[in-house]
Amino acid sequence: MLYGLAFIFLYTVGGLSGLLLANSVLDIAFHDTYFVIAHFHFVLSMGAVFSLFAGYYYWSPKILGLAYNELLAQIQYWVLFLGVNCTFFVMYFLGLQGLPRRVPDYPDAFFEWNYVASIGSLISVISSALFIYIIYDQLMNGLENKVNGKSITYLSNFCPDLTESNRIFLNNTVKAASLEWALNTPPSVHSFNTSPIFCS
Secondary structure, eight states: OHHHHHHHHHHHHHHHHHHHHHSHHHHHHHTTBHHHHHHHIIIIIHHHHHHHHHHHHHHHHHHHSBOOOHHHHHHHHHHHHHHHHHHHHHHHHHHHHTOBSSOSOOOGGGHHHHHHHHHHHHHHHHHHHHHHHHHHHHHHHOOBOOOOSTTEEOOSSSSTTSOGGGEEEEOTTOOOOSGGGGSOSSOOSSOOSSOOEEOO
8 A cells, every 4th residue: 555655646746847848938947957867766666666566565465365574565665765865855955946858967066966865876776675585585484364254245145146156245344345356365267167257
């Protein structure tokens, strides 16, 4: 959920800066500056990458049947969030100062913010290394996930025209509304004899 909320925040910041770039008068000043770099990294890089992290943390315990270290995962999130914001948010300031993109060197006036961006990228690399360790720890030491589908009830008095093997009913104890969370963890190779159908 942390990655989902961060995605909304970062994508919104990137989208609002896109409104400035859509203004033809402002785009004359911002064209080919680091403001554009900050904009598309907030929208594309952090939008896509944070969604991938959210997907991994959401699905991997179900797919692998192994739990990851929640404390390390939260530390990794905060370190990455700090790192990418230190890297790319300061590029808005560089763009406002007029630092052009696609230039191999820059005047000394831009040194401070470039230094902050460099530190932020190193923080992001540390977070990526921590994520690799979290995957390693999950595969080597992951505890078995306790979600096992015992709350699923197969009832025969609903959908009488369907065979028993493909009727799935969720009772009140199940909070998920999707079929994959009705299966054991990890799911077996052949979970159903026929395509399952939700009934209520």
